[in-house]
Amino acid sequence: KTLTARGNLADSYRQAGRTAEAITIEEPLVADMERLxxxxxxxxxxxxxxxxxxxxxxxxTEEAIAIEERVVADRKRLQGAEHPDTLAARGNLAASYRQAGRTEEAINLLERVVADRERLLDGEHPDTLTARAVLSRWQSPDNGSDQPSR
Structure with missing residues (x-):
């Protein structure tokens, strides 16, 4: 329960734009979770x-990408490529690639996420609709900045 409470506090800080404070909670929290x-x-x-x-x-962004690439690989290995958490992790990685200017990689990855969500969930599932809308914006000439699932 303590780990959850710490995570919730960090999430509240991040959502309030107090990112530095969130990170000061999250870094030791991750270490504690690995240990426990x-x-x-x-x-x-x-x-x-x-x-x-x-x-x-x-x-x-580069630190985020390094973590997300590892999380995607671990989730795929442990939970399977089609698990909802794996799909969400791939969408988050795509957003980081895009933020890092790796637009083509981001779009290619998000296209695969959309295809997988359509196949696994269906075309009208909220996660599918969100990912498809973000992909559409990323592919548009004005290059919208939305992220898929953070």
């Missing part, structure tokens, strides 16, 4: 993803 739950526990992977989101929000 193990590096491969789904909650630990989730905590890493949240830390990456805070890094992304703070403009620490």
């Amino acid at each position: 739950l193990g590096a491969e526990h789904p909650n630990t992977l989730g905590a890493w993803g949240i830390l990456a989101a805070s890094y992304w929000q703070a403009g620490r």
